[in-house]
Amino acid sequence: MSAKLKIVEGEFIRTESGFRNWVTADGSAGPSGEGGFAAEPGRYHLYVSYACPWAHRILIVRKLKGLEKVISVSVMHPLMPAESWVFGDYPGATEDHLYGADYLYELYRKADSGFNGLVTVPVLWDKHRQTIVNNESSEIIRMLNSAFNEFGDENIDYYPVDLRLQIDAINGLIYDTVNNGVYRAGFARTQQAYDAAYERLFRALDELEDRLSKRRYLLGDRITEADWRLFTTLVRFDAVYYNHFKTNKKRLTEYSNLWAYTRDLYQVPGVAETVNMDHIKNHYFASHRSINPSGVVPQDPDIDFLAPHERERLSQ
Numbered sequence: 001m002s003a004k005l006k007i008v009e010g011e012f013i014r015t016e017s018g019f020r021n022w023v024t025a026d027g028s029a030g031p032s033g034e035g036g037f038a039a040e041p042g043r044y045h046l047y048v049s050y051a052c053p054w055a056h057r058i059l060i061v062r063k064l065k066g067l068e069k070v071i072s073v074s075v076m077h078p079l080m081p082a083e084s085w086v087f088g089d090y091p092g093a094t095e096d097h098l099y100g101a102d103y104l105y106e107l108y109r110k111a112d113s114g115f116n117g118l119v120t121v122p123v124l125w126d127k128h129r130q131t132i133v134n135n136e137s138s139e140i141i142r143m144l145n146s147a148f149n150e151f152g153d154e155n156i157d158y159y160p161v162d163l164r165l166q167i168d169a170i171n172g173l174i175y176d177t178v179n180n181g182v183y184r185a186g187f188a189r190t191q192q193a194y195d196a197a198y199e200r201l202f203r204a205l206d207e208l209e210d211r212l213s214k215r216r217y218l219l220g221d222r223i224t225e226a227d228w229r230l231f232t233t234l235v236r237f238d239a240v241y242y243n244h245f246k247t248n249k250k251r252l253t254e255y256s257n258l259w260a261y262t263r264d265l266y267q268v269p270g271v272a273e274t275v276n277m278d279h280i281k282n283h284y285f286a287s288h289r290s291i292n293p294s295g296v297v298p299q300d301p302d303i304d305f306l307a308p309h310e311r312e313r314l315s316q
Contacts, residue, residue, distance in 0.1 A: 051283030186245025
């Protein structure tokens, strides 16, 4: 996610990530042919933001796969000026542990001296080659899920072979209409673009609400990467997107199944530690001055992620 926006005919268009190499267990080619980066403990570093939903999914998988001592991390300041994500003194944020940079774009330029594109998180960095391996969250998730099994919890698999076609299919729906859908609504510059994104978003949420009335997780009794990809948008919905992005047809708490499902995932041991609502709210409301010119950050809504969810009944 970056401060620079691409708007075409009033509609927000997300730019493709530019670094797409893969870490694999033995350094062989990844799914799209790129490779040469072997999984080793201590070799890789993540640049993330607690505020960003795309980086948040990486933090969740890193935590649950037991890779915190294998892959180090630096956390960006939640406020993002126009030129780049920054490092700075803020509770929960860190310095750049590798090079002492002030701005994330400095790392992009270190990887590619001619870089002039979007500066986004997450970034997976190779300390040995001193370069960016990948800055596409969906691909980094899969690297953390399997490439580092020798050093983490190999019993956890969020992209199992028998469910891959189903995971890919539902990821497509969730990304286009929900994950990116809230941004399409929030950054729309015409009524037509906003209305279209708004309708697609709530149509998808209605479909997911119905789906989750019959199964505990999106694809049954097992948590997959699709659940974590959806979760990072849902956990931000009432606190940020409902007001800030004008996605105000219904609050998440008005969807009985989606809301219980979100609490279920939040209560997975370790996940709550990755949710920093202070960073989330301050980033969106204080950084996006084109949407919220005053930069005033609203008070927290009454949201209890620790309330009982009773989703276990769907696994019986």
